[in-house]
Amino acid sequence: MAETRYGRAIAKALEDAMAEDPAVILFGEDVAKAGGPFGATRGLLERFGPDRVRDTPISEAAIVGAAVGAAMGGLKPVVEIMFMDFITLAMDALVNQAAKARFMFGAQGSVPMVLRTPHGGGIGAGPQHSQCLEAWLAHVPGLKVVCPATVGDAYGLLRAAIDDPDPVIVIENKALYAAKGELPDQPEKTPIGKARLARPGRDATVVTYGASVFTAIEAATTLAKEGIELEVIDLRSLQPWDEGAVLASLKKTHRLVVLHEAVEAFGVGAEVVARLADIGFDELDAPLLRVGAPFMPVPFAKSLEDRYRPDAKALIAAVRRLLA
Amino acid sequence: MASQAPATRPNADKADLLDLHGRLLTIRLAEERLGRLFADGEVPGFIHLSLGQEAVPVGVCRDLAPSDAIASNHRGHGHALAKGMDLDRFFLEILGKEDGLCRGRGGSMHVADFSVGMLGANGIVGAGLSLALGGALAHQVSKTNGVAVAFFGDGALAEGLLHECLNLGAVWKLPLLFVCENNGWSEFTRSADTVAPQPTALAAAYGIATETVDGNDVLAVREAAGRLLALARAGKGPGFLECRTTRWRGHFEGDPQKYRAEADLSAATANDPVSRHEARLVEMGVTAAEIAGLRETVAARVEKAVAKARAGALPDFARALGDVYTKAGA
Numbered sequence: 001m002a003e004t005r006y007g008r009a010i011a012k013a014l015e016d017a018m019a020e021d022p023a024v025i026l027f028g029e030d031v032a033k034a035g036g037p038f039g040a041t042r043g044l045l046e047r048f049g050p051d052r053v054r055d056t057p058i059s060e061a062a063i064v065g066a067a068v069g070a071a072m073g074g075l076k077p078v079v080e081i082m083f084m085d086f087i088t089l090a091m092d093a094l095v096n097q098a099a100k101a102r103f104m105f106g107a108q109g110s111v112p113m114v115l116r117t118p119h120g121g122g123i124g125a126g127p128q129h130s131q132c133l134e135a136w137l138a139h140v141p142g143l144k145v146v147c148p149a150t151v152g153d154a155y156g157l158l159r160a161a162i163d164d165p166d167p168v169i170v171i172e173n174k175a176l177y178a179a180k181g182e183l184p185d186q187p188e189k190t191p192i193g194k195a196r197l198a199r200p201g202r203d204a205t206v207v208t209y210g211a212s213v214f215t216a217i218e219a220a221t222t223l224a225k226e227g228i229e230l231e232v233i234d235l236r237s238l239q240p241w242d243e244g245a246v247l248a249s250l251k252k253t254h255r256l257v258v259l260h261e262a263v264e265a266f267g268v269g270a271e272v273v274a275r276l277a278d279i280g281f282d283e284l285d286a287p288l289l290r291v292g293a294p295f296m297p298v299p300f301a302k303s304l305e306d307r308y309r310p311d312a313k314a315l316i317a318a319v320r321r322l323l324a
Numbered sequence: 325m326a327s328q329a330p331a332t333r334p335n336a337d338k339a340d341l342l343d344l345h346g347r348l349l350t351i352r353l354a355e356e357r358l359g360r361l362f363a364d365g366e367v368p369g370f371i372h373l374s375l376g377q378e379a380v381p382v383g384v385c386r387d388l389a390p391s392d393a394i395a396s397n398h399r400g401h402g403h404a405l406a407k408g409m410d411l412d413r414f415f416l417e418i419l420g421k422e423d424g425l426c427r428g429r430g431g432s433m434h435v436a437d438f439s440v441g442m443l444g445a446n447g448i449v450g451a452g453l454s455l456a457l458g459g460a461l462a463h464q465v466s467k468t469n470g471v472a473v474a475f476f477g478d479g480a481l482a483e484g485l486l487h488e489c490l491n492l493g494a495v496w497k498l499p500l501l502f503v504c505e506n507n508g509w510s511e512f513t514r515s516a517d518t519v520a521p522q523p524t525a526l527a528a529a530y531g532i533a534t535e536t537v538d539g540n541d542v543l544a545v546r547e548a549a550g551r552l553l554a555l556a557r558a559g560k561g562p563g564f565l566e567c568r569t570t571r572w573r574g575h576f577e578g579d580p581q582k583y584r585a586e587a588d589l590s591a592a593t594a595n596d597p598v599s600r601h602e603a604r605l606v607e608m609g610v611t612a613a614e615i616a617g618l619r620e621t622v623a624a625r626v627e628k629a630v631a632k633a634r635a636g637a638l639p640d641f642a643r644a645l646g647d648v649y650t651k652a653g654a
Contacts, residue, residue, distance in 0.1 A: 025465055051464075051465055052465065054496070056492065057488070057491055057492055057495060059488035059491065059492055061454065061484070061485050061488055062454050062457060062485060062488035062489050062491075062492050064454075065451065065453070065454020065455060065457065065458065065485065065489075066454050066457045066458035066461055066492065067458060068454070068455055068458055069393070069395065069443065069454060069455035069456060069457055069458020069459045069460075069461070069462070069472070070458035070459070070461045070462045070465075071458070072393075072438070072443050072455065072458070072459065072462075073393060073458060073459045073461070073462025073463065073466075073472075074462055074466065075461070075462045075465060075466070077458075092448055092451055092485075093451070093454060096447070096448050096451065097446075097448075097451060097454075097455065101444070102647065102648070102649070102650060103429055103644070103647050103648050104426060104429050104430045104434050104436075104444075105425070105426045105429075105430060105434065105436040105438070105444060106424070106425060106426035106427035106428075106429055106430070106647070107427070107647040107650075108425070108426075108436065108437070108438040108439070109438045110650045141648050142648055142649070144649070164650075164651060165650035165651055166649050166650050166651065240652065
């Protein structure tokens with residue numbers, strides 16, 4: 001067990017997967033010689049050579065399209081899109097090609113590719129470098145979407161994504177790359193579709209994912225001083241998502257709020273609460289709530305962005321509504 | 325358009341030329357039959373026929389191995405059949421049946437057969453370019469000596485993805501052949517009105533080897549493709565083959581083609597790749613009876629496939645639902 005940074009855990013996952021399977025290759029903008037815009041691919045070119053670790057031109061559509069074709073051709077490509085906002089340039093390859101191929105071609109084959117990309121604000125990156133667009137992808141049948149919060153899951157979900165025969169989008173978080181956590185010497189893979197109980201509690205459930213897990217823990221720590229115990233569920237996987245784990249928690253607390261950094265309207269939270277309103281209706285002692293970003297682009301100025309991003313204070317206010 | 329006189333090739337072998345003719349006829353007769361089935365309301369959705377363009381897929385695919393990949397476009401029947409897709413399962417698919425190659429989920433615009441390296445027709449103009457690029461990358465990384473071919477029309481010359489793929493293919497020296505089927509039409513609009521560069525000039529800007537051929541001459545296509553594929557297999561990087569050809573029908577079946585001049589429509593079938601190859605066979609000494617016999621054999625094969633497709637079972641919904649993922653989660 002050693003303390004490791006989130007970004008380093010990603011590099012280790014890539015390294016272990018590439019060492020294990022020669023079909024795993026890596027390409028994207030600045031991932032080879034420069035070691036990745038966030039350092040998550042550092043050292044891999046030196047270890048695995050230029051055939052398997054490749055810098056690409058600034059060509060998002062071709063990067064993702066080539067990943068689909070290479071996956072159909074027997075490789076397991078892992079590609080990086082530098083900011084999640086840039087997937088807009090690769091949406092045909094993701095939505096019309098990768099997501100459809102298995103189904104549309106009658107299950108003749110699958111598309112075992114992984115796309116890594118960071119979402120999230122908090123670093124003053126502005127409207128085109130901060131968005132959380134995961135709901136778009138989770139809405140497309142054929143794609144899987146995961147979003148690791150911890151160092152262990154940064155490793156474990158990426159390994160599982162590379163092993164998975166279907167296209168998986170691994171959403172990282174720019175604010176987390178430097179975060180430290182424990183990573184075992186022989187880290188485990190994290191099964192896709194299984195949530196993690198990040199904090200047990202009895203009074204209300206917070207369902208969240210990615211960096212917002214830490215916001216939820218912060219709120220829980222504050223509320224614990226008043227004797228309010230929040231249960232925090234880290235979804236880890238958004239498509240498919242672990243409704244069983246969420247329902248089990250609701251059965252315990254009878255109160256539930258979803259927290260995410262993405263825009264609240266039409267988001268992942270909307271799906272979670274709609275589903276729980278159905279399968280968990282008899283368990284509810286309060287309305288199902290969502291806490292997300294307001295319906296506006298991510299602003300640049302720190303004063304604006306601080307107000308824009310859902311924080312522990314906003315979550316605590318929602319929990320007080322649940323408990324009122 | 326190039327001269328109608330068939331070139332005499334001393335080394336062309338009669339059996340080989342007959343084989344090519346069988347391939348041309350398979351596409352021709354299958355598509356003519358599809359056109360009639362469509363008119364009779366037996367084909368769901370809509371179809372895009374490649375009648376008049378048969379020599380391009382036949383010439384390009386003739387010397388490809390099943391492990392070589394091709395990616396196609398919405399006008400993809402010819403590419404699929406030329407690459408070796410099973411004729412029965414081709415018709416079963418287009419008629420929307422469970423035993424179709426795609427189990428009735430793709431239809432005409434998505435015919436695919438991975439077992440022969442056919443990575444799918446495609447409903448998105450230009451999308452096949454990057455799939456072929458990835459196929460070529462897989463061959464390069466796995467050191468197979470294989471190649472990938474992207475078939476696209478002149479309409480796709482205006483797609484931004486073509487630039488990305490020409491560039492990346494050239495930068496990585498991929499074993500990739502770009503085949504532009506230049507029929508002069510971007511859907512319902514003359515490409516001359518919408519595309520500024522000459523196709524090969526575009527590719528040449530990336531240092532890619534180019535050739536322009538009479539796309540209605542199957543031997544010319546085969547030979548030019550062979551030269552560019554040899555370069556690609558030798559690690560010299562991608563090639564770009566412009567095949568000048570003719571679209572006989574509308575953008576889709578049922579297209580009234582009001583945008584097309586009467587003279588253009590009536591002249592379209594004059595330069596027929598099938599009858600031109602037939603003339604070459606006659607010149608080689610193949611008898612009219614032999615040629616008619618081959619046509620009858622292919623026609624009977626097509627009818628058998630149609631009968632099978634008509635009798636095929638409808639697709640199973642539960643099975644379709646279960647095929648969204650290989651491994652469903654949670």
